[in-house]
Amino acid sequence: MSILADNIRYLRGQRGLSQQKLADELTITRARLSSYEESRSEPPLDILKNISLFFHVSIDILISVNVTKIPLDKLLKMDDNRILLPITVDKTGKDNIEIIPLKAKAGYMTGYGDPEFIEQLQHMYLPFLSKGKYRAFPIEGDSMPPHKEGSFIVAKYVENASQIKDGGTYVILTQNEGIVYKRICHKEKNNDVYIFHSDNNFYKPYEVNTSEILEIWQFQCSFSTTESTPDDVRTENITDMFRNLRYDMEEIKQQLKQR
Numbered sequence: 480m481s482i483l484a485d486n487i488r489y490l491r492g493q494r495g496l497s498q499q500k501l502a503d504e505l506t507i508t509r510a511r512l513s514s515y516e517e518s519r520s521e522p523p524l525d526i527l528k529n530i531s532l533f534f535h536v537s538i539d540i541l542i543s544v545n546v547t548k549i550p551l552d553k554l555l556k557m558d559d560n561r562i563l564l565p566i567t568v569d570k571t572g573k574d575n576i577e578i579i580p581l582k583a584k585a586g587y588m589t590g591y592g593d594p595e596f597i598e599q600l601q602h603m604y605l606p607f608l609s610k611g612k613y614r615a616f617p618i619e620g621d622s623m624p625p626h627k628e629g630s631f632i633v634a635k636y637v638e639n640a641s642q643i644k645d646g647g648t649y650v651i652l653t654q655n656e657g658i659v660y661k662r663i664c665h666k667e668k669n670n671d672v673y674i675f676h677s678d679n680n681f682y683k684p685y686e687v688n689t690s691e692i693l694e695i696w697q698f699q700c701s702f703s704t705t706e707s708t709p710d711d712v713r714t715e716n717i718t719d720m721f722r723n724l725r726y727d728m729e730e731i732k733q734q735l736k737q738r
Contacts, residue, residue, distance in 0.1 A: 483541055484515060484518040489547055548595065576608075576613040576615055578601045578631070579617060584617055587652070605633065608700075613634065613636070613696075614650075615634075618632060618660060622660075622678070623648070623677060623678050626703075629704050633700045636696055646663075647663060648663070649698065651687075651694070652694035662678060663676070666686060
């Protein structure tokens with residue numbers, strides 16, 4: 480049996496539907512539905528989409544995740560039938576914040592839709608945050624000062640790219656870059672393209688198409704795992720000076736190449 484076959488059969492059972500009743504809802508024959516549930520054939524994309532819409536479970540979950548292990552009543556349903564997996568709560572019913580450790584950052588690219596991966600993450604709770612879905616992401620590099628490497632950005636899930644505010648900072652999961660934390664602006668006259676900016680001007684802005692974005696999380700707060708020292712301020716000033724110098728040198732090199 481395939482995961483898809485098991486999932487269709489399980490979800491139908493959860494609704495208390497007979498094969499005939501579900502087949503009628505999907506406007507297919509009972510024999511055809513039976514062939515899907517018994518793995519004798521695979522549903523084409525249009526029928527798979529209808530199954531996804533009917534059960535309010537995204538297609539990627541239907542074909543790759545054992546839904547018997549998911550608390551279906553605790554899933555967060557999004558626009559366009561998108562589902563964020565899973566919502567974890569503490570004993571009092573308060574939403575937990577999943578923490579993505581640095582060592583799991585690379586695995587998040589493939590595990591963000593896997594309930595077992597998410598459930599194994601550590602959790603915390605911050606009482607001052609408004610209701611919503613939050614995760615904490617680790618910072619790498621020096622592109623977004625004053626957030627140092629080893630800091631964490633706590634961010635709120637954004638349902639749709641159209642909700643991005645020009646100039647705001649977001650944690651974004653993209654197909655090509657993985658997890659990045661950047662300041663985002665719409666590209667003028669093209670709402671399907673965003674420009675990702677670093678607050679450290681040594682790093683040049685770059686464009687990202689909406690189609691490449693898998694998840695968007697808006698900055699809410701941050702915390703550091705290392706104590707700052709008086710030298711940090713002096714060091715950052717010197718570092719900024721050299722960064723700007725490097726940036727200026729790169730600009731000069733580019734100008735010389737164009738001559």
